[in-house]
Amino acid sequence: xxxxxxxxxxxxxxxxxxxxxxxxxxxxxxxxxxxxxxxxxxxxxxxxxxxxxxxxxxxxxxxxxxxxxxxxxxxxxxxxxxxxxxxxxxxxxxxxxxxxxxxxxxxxxxxxxxxxxxxxxxxxxxxxxxxxxxxxxxxxxxxxxxxxxxxxxxxxxxxxxxxxxxxxxxxxxxxxxxxxxxxxxxxxxxxxxxxxxxxxxxxxxxxxxxxxxxxxxxxxxxxxxxxxxxxxxxxxxxxxxxxxxxxxxxxxxxxxxxxxxxxxxxxxxxxxxxxxxxxxxxxxxxxxxxxxxxxxxxxxxxxxxxxxx
Numbered sequence: 185x186x187x188x189x190x191x192x193x194x195x196x197x198x199x200x201x202x203x204x205x206x207x208x209x210x211x212x213x214x215x216x217x218x219x220x221x222x223x224x225x226x227x228x229x230x231x232x233x234x235x236x237x238x239x240x241x242x243x244x245x246x247x248x249x250x251x252x253x254x255x256x257x258x259x260x261x262x263x264x265x266x267x268x269x270x271x272x273x274x275x276x277x278x279x280x281x282x283x284x285x286x287x288x289x290x291x292x293x294x295x296x297x298x299x300x301x302x303x304x305x306x307x308x309x310x311x312x313x314x315x316x317x318x319x320x321x322x323x324x325x326x327x328x329x330x331x332x333x334x335x336x337x338x339x340x341x342x343x344x345x346x347x348x349x350x351x352x353x354x355x356x357x358x359x360x361x362x363x364x365x366x367x368x369x370x371x372x373x374x375x376x377x378x379x380x381x382x383x384x385x386x387x388x389x390x391x392x393x394x395x396x397x398x399x400x401x402x403x404x405x406x407x408x409x410x411x412x413x414x415x416x417x418x419x420x421x422x423x424x425x426x427x428x429x430x431x432x433x434x435x436x437x438x439x440x441x442x443x444x445x446x447x448x449x450x451x452x453x454x455x456x457x458x459x460x461x462x463x464x465x466x467x468x469x470x471x472x473x474x475x476x477x478x479x480x481x482x483x484x485x486x487x488x489x490x491x492x493x
Contacts, residue, residue: 187399187406194391194395195230197378197391198227199230199231202231202234202389205360205386207231209358210358210359210360210361210362211236211237211238211352211353211356211361212227212236212237212238212239212362212363213361213362214239215240215241215250215364216240216246216253216254216257216424217250217364217423218400218404218412219364219366219400220364221409221410221411223363223392224238226392227362235263236362237264237265237356238263239267239353240264240265240266241268241269241344241345241348241349242254243268243273243344244272244273245273245344245456246424246426247424247427249413249414249419253414254266267348267349269345270348273344273456274456276343280340281294281297281337281339282336282430282460283336283338283341283430283431284324284327284336284460284463285430287372288372289324290336290337290338290431291338292305292308293327293336294336294337294338296327296328301328308320309328323467323469334459334460334463341426359386360386362389363388363390364390364392365393366392366396366397366400368397376393377390378390378391378394419441419445420441421441423438428450429457430461430470435464435470436470436471439453
């Protein structure tokens with residue numbers, strides 16, 4: 185009953201906000217993943233026959249199964265719009281910098297590399313009492329020195345997804361994005377709000393923000409929501425953002441899964457994120473040494489593990 189109550193609450197909220205600001209002014213930021221698929225279904229339940237575009241950024245670093253899933257959906261739903269960034273991921277990373285650990289950490293390091301030891305950087309390195317959990321890990325403090333040469337920043341998501349979306353929205357007179365963000369995902373999303381304002385003007389609508397992953401699973405099962413097969417056996421992906429993103433907490437697990445089922449995509453990850461992966465392995469952070477990787481591959485072969493493309 186509680187799950188149904190939460191569902192009705194969200195449907196009512198979606199109706200209220202979209203009616204207030206005008207259906208013609210909205211678009212859905214659609215990744216093809218579980219959250220944005222659930223979001224799209226909720227909007228359809230709240231507003232049957234709506235014409236709200238579902239905009240997908242084909243960055244070239246989405247998992248192939250997700251990309252193909254979106255393309256198949258587009259054949260049946262003309263509301264799905266596919267856009268592309270103006271630059272490749274490699275050009276973007278070389279120009280703006282690579283992600284390292286998290287968006288927050290990457291932003292702090294990037295600011296330091298451009299402006300030196302600012303107060304923000306000092307606070308990140310030496311936090312106030314009670315804020316230690318938000319501080320820079322001791323292992324990564326060396327990045328706030330001139331000796332650390334890898335160009336780091338958080339802007340790849342902005343340049344590859346957010347700015348192309350904003351450009352499309354401006355060209356098509358869409359003022360508000362509907363985004364499938366949940367606080368339950370943790371990290372920087374724990375403070376996400378249902379309505380995001382910029383100078384008292386609505387910027388985006390995040391109706392899933394108060395929901396939980398357990399509620400989402402209930403909703404998918406209860407209403408037979410069709411999602412990409414990559415979330416089910418034998419793949420069992422938990423997240424489907426940019427493949428091999430260095431910000432992934434379980435990066436090694438993700439790469440192991442790619443190696444087993446999609447080895448070519450694993451190779452692509454090693455090529456795209458090589459400078460970060462090299463540094464992770466050098467300092468023993470998130471990734472195993474390559475020597476262990478090779479040994480595990482041999483062991484897997486001996487055990488007869490199939491590699492499916």
